[in-house]
Amino acid sequence: MIGILKSMATTMKHALDGSTFTVEYPETAPDVSPRFRGVHKFSQERCIWCRQCENVCPNDTIQIVMDDKRNGEQYNLHIGQCIYCRLCEEVCPVDAILLTQNFEYDRCDELHDRSLRGK
Numbered sequence: 001m002i003g004i005l006k007s008m009a010t011t012m013k014h015a016l017d018g019s020t021f022t023v024e025y026p027e028t029a030p031d032v033s034p035r036f037r038g039v040h041k042f043s044q045e046r047c048i049w050c051r052q053c054e055n056v057c058p059n060d061t062i063q064i065v066m067d068d069k070r071n072g073e074q075y076n077l078h079i080g081q082c083i084y085c086r087l088c089e090e091v092c093p094v095d096a097i098l099l100t101q102n103f104e105y106d107r108c109d110e111l112h113d114r115s116l117r118g119k
């Protein structure tokens, strides 16, 4: 009973002091933790195609394949199966992969395409 009263007092205190803990997303972007792991950003210019990220990834999220049209390697990221362990970022010797703080997965393809174009 005392626990319930304490929790209600805490709720009332925050309800009356004007503090807000929610934001009106998507109009307002919420703050995320500095350690948040979101959508990957890949830099084709930095990549030396060493395949360490592909080898360290525990569930084949990253696949580097040969692209005949481009006559070279193509970096494929199957974001839906990523567990955001960040091993790919840690193993990359040239910082070509970064896990950003972006969590807007509907824009993931757009951002990935943009990072492939170096923009």
Ligand code: SF4
Residues within 6 Å of the ligand: 056, 057, 058, 059, 060, 061, 062, 081, 082, 083, 084, 085, 086, 087, 088, 089
């Ligand atoms: S964060 Fe982990 S699961 Fe996701 S692509 Fe990188 S190594 Fe693979």
Ligand code: SF4
Residues within 6 Å of the ligand: 046, 047, 048, 049, 050, 051, 052, 053, 054, 091, 092, 093, 094, 095, 096, 097
């Ligand atoms: S570890 Fe880095 S440099 Fe090596 S293939 Fe992956 S992204 Fe490219």
